[in-house]
Amino acid sequence: MTLATPEAARPYHHGDLSRALVDAARRILETDGPAALSLRAVAREAGVSPAAPYHHFKDKSQLLEAVAHEGWVALDAALMKARQDSDDDRQRMTNLGVAYVSFARDNPALYRVMYDRSRDKDALPDQMKEEGAYCQVRNTIAHAAGSGVSEIDLELATIAAWCAAHGLAEMSGFKQFTQLKALLGGEEAFLKAVFDHLGMFAKLDRG
Amino acid sequence: MTLATPEAARPYHHGDLSRALVDAARRILETDGPAALSLRAVAREAGVSPAAPYHHFKDKSQLLEAVAHEGWVALDAALMKARQDSDDDRQRMTNLGVAYVSFARDNPALYRVMYDRSRDKDALPDQMKEEGAYCQVRNTIAHAAGSGVSEIDLELATIAAWCAAHGLAEMSGFKQFTQLKALLGGEEAFLKAVFDHLGMFAKLDRG
DNA sequence: GATGTTATCTAAGCGTCGTTCAGATGGATC
DNA sequence: GATCCATCTGAACGACGCTTAGATAACATC
CATH class of the missing domain: 1.10.357.10 (Tetracycline Repressor, domain 2)
Known part of the structure; x- marks a missing residue:
């Protein structure tokens, strides 16, 4: 339910988290609108911890x-x-x-x-x-x-x-x-x- | 420095807080831009507690x-x-x-x-x-x-x-x-x- | 195949935010 | 002068962006 790609369960280091994060962000945008688009929500949707995105994007604005x-x-x-x-x-x-x-x-x-x-x-x-x-x-x-x-x-x-x-x-x-x-x-x-x-x-x- | 109107110090129940809050908000907008416009910052600028605005505006969006x-x-x-x-x-x-x-x-x-x-x-x-x-x-x-x-x-x-x-x-x-x-x-x-x-x-x- | 390096991720925490609520304060009404 | 009610405060809640320290696992080297 929270996985970005319907691939195997938990690729440990996820494989391609940046991709998954952007996808998750777009999914949140479509369903709940821009107001619901927090970095934590994106991480949740992608199934990772709130700090994980910071290894792929400098900050929230870079993800956006x-x-x-x-x-x-x-x-x-x-x-x-x-x-x-x-x-x-x-x-x-x-x-x-x-x-x-x-x-x-x-x-x-x-x-x-x-x-x-x-x-x-x-x-x-x-x-x-x-x-x-x-x-x-x-x-x-x-x-x-x-x-x-x-x-x-x-x-x-x-x-x-x-x-x-x-x-x-x-x-x-x-x-x-x-x-x-x-x-x-x-x-x-x-x-x-x-x-x-x-x-x-x-x-x-x-x- | 934080008073909205240059009137006497602390009008107890402030007199016209809604007016002062809108003024404070516009002042913050001009000087620091929309990103800095939090309700708490407005309250701070107007010299009242963070909860005070809620007696004059239902929520932040109503002040905006x-x-x-x-x-x-x-x-x-x-x-x-x-x-x-x-x-x-x-x-x-x-x-x-x-x-x-x-x-x-x-x-x-x-x-x-x-x-x-x-x-x-x-x-x-x-x-x-x-x-x-x-x-x-x-x-x-x-x-x-x-x-x-x-x-x-x-x-x-x-x-x-x-x-x-x-x-x-x-x-x-x-x-x-x-x-x-x-x-x-x-x-x-x-x-x-x-x-x-x-x-x-x-x-x-x-x- | 063991070792060390490096990228990736988690847990915990900081300060800030919007908002709520219980209680204090004081102007107005009788 | 007692009562009422609008107004304000202090403290708290959950959520946020972001940082740090430490765990984990892929990878390169020998």
């Missing part, structure tokens, strides 16, 4: 860092998938946005850990900018904008889109919007409508 | 609720001020956005408490929708859009603008953007450029 990293990887995958099934550039951007917010809706605790860590460090993960989700959005915008757009405008448009998606991801579940969602015919229609209004191609539309 | 409320009121005021000094509608929206993000930059800990509380309740404060900052944004958009815009479009545009501002507020301090900021000539130019790209009037521009 590892958890957050897996979150960003998962978000990468989700956006990658959303980017593929569409041909129209504008629609592709909307799909990306919807996929982003959906990821946050489906993994609220994980998403929160990801941004809590980012805010503590005052930075997104480095990989984001080079080969990660952030880069996917920029590439999509670049493709839509063509060759006439400047580097700076490209960067600004990416930031604008990303900020909007993040803001919507944090707020789309708020009670204030339930009525409007129903009026528009559901969650997804609501998200699409907001992204439509956001006009991630605003500058391009204006010329 | 009161702190957050003052934050929203302050944000109201900041947006109200920003809305006034401008005549062009488009520029007025940009001013609102810049004022919003600036508020978050100048009161990072307070802003974090405000949204942490909101996310825990899955709702923005009720007053926001009726007479608060959120309503100010909607009114400004309504004024800009004229009488031809539908209620739904108005609401969607407000949500889009608000989400974008919130996202930018949480991320504008990230290290990834420092280079771009310098290139554009400072923080405010950066914010204006992003809001320009966001095109809060995207739908209107397209017709």
